[in-house]
Amino acid sequence: MNTSAKNTHNLLAGGERATKQKKALAEMIDSSDSFQSAQDIFASLRSKGENIGLTTIYSQLKLLAAQGELDYMKSESGETLYRKCSTVQHHHHLVCRGCKTTIEIEPPGFEEWAEKVARENHFSDISHVIEITGLCEKCLSHRN
Ligand SMILES: [Zn+2]
Ligand SMILES: [Zn+2]
Ligand SMILES: [Zn+2]
Numbered sequence: 001m002n003t004s005a006k007n008t009h010n011l012l013a014g015g016e017r018a019t020k021q022k023k024a025l026a027e028m029i030d031s032s033d034s035f036q037s038a039q040d041i042f043a044s045l046r047s048k049g050e051n052i053g054l055t056t057i058y059s060q061l062k063l064l065a066a067q068g069e070l071d072y073m074k075s076e077s078g079e080t081l082y083r084k085c086s087t088v089q090h091h092h093h094l095v096c097r098g099c100k101t102t103i104e105i106e107p108p109g110f111e112e113w114a115e116k117v118a119r120e121n122h123f124s125d126i127s128h129v130i131e132i133t134g135l136c137e138k139c140l141s142h143r144n
Pocket of ligand 3: 092
């Protein structure tokens with residue numbers, strides 16, 4: 001990220017390599033609209049000559065998903081599949097606890113309400129995380 005870090009190359013060699021790998025991974029996710037498994041992404045990156053480990057991919061995907069940058073779901077075979085969130089705009093997720101199917105939601109009026117409440121209590125620089133979890137239709141029918 002910071003190109004002026006070149007002077008300290010010896011110290012940061014590992015870090016720079018890791019940053020380059022993360023960038024390649026981010027580009028790979030950006031370039032696709034469909035859900036992909038870590039294995040799929042690994043294969044694509046390898047075929048492009050990127051020297052990135054599967055473990056790195058797994059941990060990065062998990063991290064990005066936890067930060068809300070990626071949507072994820074479970075495939076039929078139980079593999080976790082990831083996809084870039086359809087919008088970079090602030091939004092929220094409705095997530096199935098059973099299969100991890102993720103639906104992007106925008107609670108009507110919520111953002112305005114959150115701003116108002118914060119302002120009324122003299123808070124600034126506010127943020128929030130909303131994730132609604134439950135069971136989707138498919139998972140509920142499996143249960144019964
Ligand atoms: Zn999303
Ligand atoms: Zn489900
Ligand atoms: Zn929000």
